[in-house]
Amino acid sequence: MRFGLLYSLIRKEEKLLLKAAADRGVDVVKIDVGSLTYGLRGATRLPPVDVVLDRTLSLSQGLYALRFLASYGITTVNTPDVVARCGDKAMTSLALQEASVPTPTTLVAFTPEQALEALEEIGYPAVLKPVTGSWARLLAKVTDRQQAESIIEHKATLGSYQHSIFYIQEYIEKPGRDLRALVVGDQCVGAFARTSDHWITNTQRGGVPTPIELTDDIRQIAEKAAAAVGGGVLGIDLMERPDGSLTCHEVNHNLEFAKSLEVYGVDVPGLIVDYVIATASRWPGVAGVPSVVAGHNLR
Numbered sequence: 001m002r003f004g005l006l007y008s009l010i011r012k013e014e015k016l017l018l019k020a021a022a023d024r025g026v027d028v029v030k031i032d033v034g035s036l037t038y039g040l041r042g043a044t045r046l047p048p049v050d051v052v053l054d055r056t057l058s059l060s061q062g063l064y065a066l067r068f069l070a071s072y073g074i075t076t077v078n079t080p081d082v083v084a085r086c087g088d089k090a091m092t093s094l095a096l097q098e099a100s101v102p103t104p105t106t107l108v109a110f111t112p113e114q115a116l117e118a119l120e121e122i123g124y125p126a127v128l129k130p131v132t133g134s135w136a137r138l139l140a141k142v143t144d145r146q147q148a149e150s151i152i153e154h155k156a157t158l159g160s161y162q163h164s165i166f167y168i169q170e171y172i173e174k175p176g177r178d179l180r181a182l183v184v185g186d187q188c189v190g191a192f193a194r195t196s197d198h199w200i201t202n203t204q205r206g207g208v209p210t211p212i213e214l215t216d217d218i219r220q221i222a223e224k225a226a227a228a229v230g231g232g233v234l235g236i237d238l239m240e241r242p243d244g245s246l247t248c249h250e251v252n253h254n255l256e257f258a259k260s261l262e263v264y265g266v267d268v269p270g271l272i273v274d275y276v277i278a279t280a281s282r283w284p285g286v287a288g289v290p291s292v293v294a295g296h297n298l299r
Contacts, residue, residue, distance in 0.1 A: 001026055001050060001051075001277060001280065001281070002027075002029065002047075002048055002049045002050045002051075003021060003026050003027065003028045003029065003049065003050070003051055003053070003276065003277070003280070004028070004029045004030075004031050004047070004049035004051065004052040004053070004074075005017065005018065005028050005029070005030050005031060005052070005053050005055060006031045006033055006052050006053065006054050006055060006056055006062070006065060006066075006069075007030060007031070007032060007033065007055045007056060008032075008033055008034070008055075008056045008057040008058060008061070008062075009057060010030070011256075011258070012258040013055070013256055013257055013258050013269075014055050016257075016258070016261075016268075016269040017053070017055070017269045017272060017273060018030075019269070020267075020269040020270045020272070020273040021273050023270075024273060024274075024277070026273070026277065029047045029049055031046070031047070031049075031052065033056045033058070033061050033062065033065050034061070036065075038064065038065060038068040039068075040071075042072060043068060043069075043072070046072075049074060050074070050075065050280045051074070051075040051076070051077065051276055051277075051279060051280030052066075052069055052074055052075070052076045052077070053076075053077050053272070053273075053276050054066055054076060054077065054078060054083065054253075054254060055254065056254070059083070059087045059132060062083060062254070063080060063083050063084055063087060066078075066079070066080040066083055067080045075279060075280050077232055077233060077275065077276045077279055078230075078232035078233060078234070078253050078254075079230060079232065081230055082229055082230040082231070082232050082234075082253055083253045083254075085229045085230060085251075086229055086234070086251045086252060086253035087132060087253065088131050088132060089129060089130075089131045089132070089167055089250065090106075090108050090131050090165070090167055092229060092250065092251050093106045095228045095229050096225060096228050096229075096248055096251075098228070099224060099225075099227065099228035100224075101221065101224050101225045101228050101248050102221065102245065102246060102247045102248060103247055103248050103249060104169045104170045104172060104239075104247055104249050105122060105169065105170040106167070106168065106169045106170075107121065107122060107168045107169075108131075108165060108166065108167055108168070109165075109166040109168070110164065110165060110166070112152045112153065112156045112166075114166070115128075115148075115152050115166035115168065116145075116148055116149065116152060118166065118168045119142060119145075119148045119168055120145070122168060122169070122170050123170070124142060124143050124144055124145075124148075125141050125142060125143045125171040126141075126142050126168055126169065126170060126171055127139060127140070127141055127142070127168070127169045127170070127171050128140045128142050128148075128151060128152075128155075128166065128167070128168055129167045129168075129169065130165075130167065131165050131167045139200060141171060141199055152166070169249065171199075172239045172241060172247065172249075173241075173242050174201075174239045174240055174241075175240055176195055176196065176197065176201075177193045177194055177195040177196070177201055177207075177210075177240075178193070178194055178201045178207075178237060178238060178239045178240075178249075179191055179192070179193055179194070179212065179218065179237070179238040179239070179240070179246075180192055180193075180194060180235055180236070180237055180238075180255075180260065181214075181218055181219075181222035181235070181236040181238060182233075182234075182235060182236075182255070182257075182264060182266075182268065182271075183222050183223060183225075183226035183231075183233075183234045183235075183236055184233055184271050184272065184275045185231065185232075185275055186223060186226065186227060186231055187223065188214065188218065188219040188222040188223050188226075188236075189266050189271055190214060190264035190265055190266040190268070191212055191214045191218050191222070191264075192209050192210060192211055192212055192260050192263040192264055193209070193210045193211075193212045194207035194208065194209055194210075194260075195207060195208045195209075195210055196208065203256075203259045203260060204256075209259060209260040209262075209263045210263060211263040211265060214265075217246055218238065218246065221236075221238060221246050221248055222236040222238070222248075225248045225251055226251070228251075229251050229253075232253070233253075233255070233272050233275060233276075234251055234252060234253060234255070235251070235252035235255030236248060236250075236251055236252075237249055237250040237251070237252065257269075
């Protein structure tokens with residue numbers, strides 16, 4: 001087994017993954033995404049690997065690298081198609097809608113005028129997001145027309161590709177928290193809540209991870225959302241509506257877990273490494289990953 005770890009920076013998550021691989025007797029080749037030149041027939045200085053786990057910080061660099069690696073016949077986790085779908089919020093929303101996964105009302109506009117109309121249609125408050133990005137950066141809760149005009153003018157003035165697509169969602173009155181579920185293969189293996197007094201509950205923005213019961217409702221919507229984008233190792237972000245029903249607003253293809261490791265209640269790096277090994281080995285049962293999760297202590 002020649003296991004490659006594609007990375008931009010070795011953080012705590014990557015160290016935990018390397019340890020999990022070492023505990024299983026698997027040697028991991030660390031591949032700095034910026035250290036290679038990717039050609040049509042191969043990459044310079046690419047060591048021989050059977051499978052590559054993507055842990056790159058840059059969506060664009062990671063996606064291009066994965067597409068080239070896949071063209072060389074190398075198995076990647078996640079696949080380029082999954083990364084492309086999850087890395088674009090509009091494409092994620094479309095995939096969720098097409099798979100009948102409950103998701104917030106979403107509109108996309110390409111001009112400031114249409115963006116204002118979309119906000120008026122959804123109603124205030126609404127949430128204006130960039131189509132790409134992580135850590136809840138550049139999110140805006142828009143509470144009225146005057147604020148909408150100011151934010152949209154600012155985005156239009158910035159002029160970048162990211163700000164020329166207006167991705168607008170309804171605002172969900174959640175109970176001071178949202179939920180993150182982990183799906184490995186086609187099984188939801190754990191979940192936790194992110195609690196905050198702020199409407200943005202991401203742990204990178206101060207949200208506090210707290211343990212929750214992995215209910216059938218969470219499991220079902222998380223697994224359905226993961227299947228909708230193509231499956232793999234995915235973090236599914238859910239919100240609870242005032243009536244208690246769940247809605248999925250985002251799917252993360254390269255989840256961070258260091259800050260929430262203790263509240264998952266499962267061996268997250270071990271599950272990821274076992275899935276990568278099973279995917280590369282084409283073991284029987286990989287589609288459902290029963291051979292991967294069977295030995296783990298799940299809730």
